[in-house]
Amino acid sequence: MDINSRPVVVKRMPERVNTRTAREFLRDVRPFLAADRPQLVFDLSQVVQLDAAGVEMLLRCMSEAHKRDGDVKLASLSGQAAVVLELTRTERLFEIYETSTEAARSFSGFLPNAMRQQLLHNKRPPAPAAA
C-alpha cells in the first residue's frame, strides 16, 4: 500500500550557484515550496561552484518547506558541493542521498513505522475464526 502519494519535485541545481543564480533558482522553486507539505529533491550533481549565497538559499528552502510540514532533500552531491556543505556545517542539516530516485523514494517512508503498521492493520479484513 502506498502511504504517501503526494508528488515529489526533483530539481537540478545549476553549475555555478552564486548570489544571482541562487536568487533565480529560489524564484523557480518558490511555487513548489508554497505547496502544502512540499516534497523537494535538489540534484546537485552538476554543481561545480557553490558559495555562501547558495548555501543560504538551500537553508531558506529547507526552512520554507518545514514551515509547511514538508522537506527538502539533497541528492547526487558533486564533490565540490559536498566540500562546501561540509565546510559550512550544513551537510548535517539535510538528508543526503546517492541518487534523486532514492531521495524521492525516501519520502514515502516518512511515516513512523508504528503509524504505518497500525494503518495497515486497520484496513486489513478480519481473519476468519478458527473452526
Add this chain to the structure above:
Amino acid sequence: MDIRGLLLVNTENIEELDQTPAALTGILDVVGKSALHRMAERMQQYGITSISAVVETASAFAACNYGLPADVTCVTATADRFWRAAESVFNDMAQNGAELVVLVRLGNYAEADFEKLVQCHLDQQGRVTQMEWGALPLEIFCISASRRNDAASLFRTQLTHCRSECPRLQHEGYFNPLASPRDLRQFAIDILTRKTQTCPAGKETKPGVWIAPGALIEKGARVLAPAFVGSLARIRAGAVITRCSSVERNAEVDCGTIVENSTVLPFSYVGAGLDLGHSVAGMGRIVNLRRDISVEIADRKLIALLSSASSKRLLTAAMEVLTYLPRQAWQGIFAGAKAQQPDLQATLRQTSPALGDAADFETPACDPEAAQEFRNMVVARRYGHQ
C-alpha cells in the same frame, strides 16, 4: 676542505594548488618554514656554511629570499634560464675555491646525512655521487667542483643523466616526496609529531603546541596539541585549531571556525563559523584530502587570499572600520522593506499549483481517518544518516 651547498627549486604554476608541481612545495611554508629553508639549515648543521639557492620565478625582476637565513645567497631565474643560472652559480663556486659541491633539488625532502655522502664520495673517488631511496634516485648529489664537464652534463640534462657513472649512496632517514598537497599535509603531521629531525618554527608554549612570534590568539580561541600557529597569524575568538593542524604565517582563522587536521597556507583567510577538516586551504581553494578533490572557492567570505603587502592589509582593515557605521545604517534602513511572509494557515488551506492533477487526489497521508486515529501524535523529523 671547502664544501659548498647548492639548492635548486623550480616554482611553476604557483597559483594552481591542485596542480602543484613538486617544486612549489619547496618554497611553501610547512609548520613555519619552507622545505628550502629547512634544507639550508640542515646543510649548515653539517658545517656547510656557504650555501646558494637558485629559485625559479615567473618574473626576471623578482627579488625575494624566500625567508632563507641571511647568510644564504638567493638567485632567482625565469624558467628558460633556470638551468643556465644553476650552472653559472656552480662555476662561480668552483672558481672561488670550492672543492666539493653538495647539490640538492627540492621537491623531495630527504633528511640526508651529508657527512656520509661526502665520505662516500671521497672513498669512491668518483666525480659525482648520488643518493637514492630504495630504488628511487634522489636529486641529492655530491660533485667534485673541479669536474666542471660532469657538472655541466648534469645541469644540461636537468639532473637526469651524468656523463660518467656515479656511485649511489642509500638514504636511510626521513623522506617525503612533497609532490602533492597530501604530501605537504603529511609533512606537517610528521614535523608536529616529531617524526622528522627538523622542528616546528616556533616556541612550544604547551606540550605539542607551537606558537611563532607575533601570532595573535584571541581570548576564547583554543589551540589543542599538536598544532602550530605561524608568525603574525591571527586566531579569532571561538576558533579551535586541533589535530596536527598548522596555521601558517599571516593567515587568519575567523570566529568560531574549527580547523581540524588541516593546513591553512600563508596569507590565507578562513571565514567565520566554518568546519575545515582534512584539507589544505589557501590561494582561493580547498584541497580536501578525504574526498581527494580540489575545490575553487570564489566566495571571499569562506576562503580568501590576504594581501602579502602589510600596508595593503592595514588599509583594508582601516576601510573596514571606517565603513562599519554607514553599512550598519544602510542595513537598518532597508531591513524593514522585507517581503511579507504569507499566512501559514491560509497557505495550508489552499491547493498547491505544484500538485497539478494530483491536487484533487486525497492522499493517504492526509487521510481524515488516519488523522482522527493519531490525533495526539506528533511526527518527528528523521535524518537519513541517523
